[in-house]
Amino acid sequence: MHEKAPRGTFRKTRYILEDEFVAxxxxxxxxxxxxxxxxxxxxxxxxRLADWAAAL
Incomplete structure (x- = not known):
């Protein structure tokens, strides 16, 4: 969680990219x-897990 972001990305961008990759x-x-x-x-x-599961 605290490692450096890939070059050219903002601090939180990598987490958005992870969500998109998984999707x-x-x-x-x-x-x-x-x-x-x-x-x-x-x-x-x-x-949150219950809400997520109910939406499937």
Whole structure:
């Protein structure tokens, strides 16, 4: 999460590119979430997962 962004991209661009890559190349629906290793999964993560699954 804290490594340098590829040359020519803004700090958060790489995460947008990851989402686009998964959407174009993954055979099934995928939910990308950053989980803070210090906190683990939070209630909001489970809520987001439930919303995502319901929308499939």
């Amino acid at each position: 174009q190349n993954h055979l099934a629906a995928a939910l990308l979430r950053h989980v803070d290793p210090r906190l683990g999964l939070l209630r909001t993560d489970f809520d």
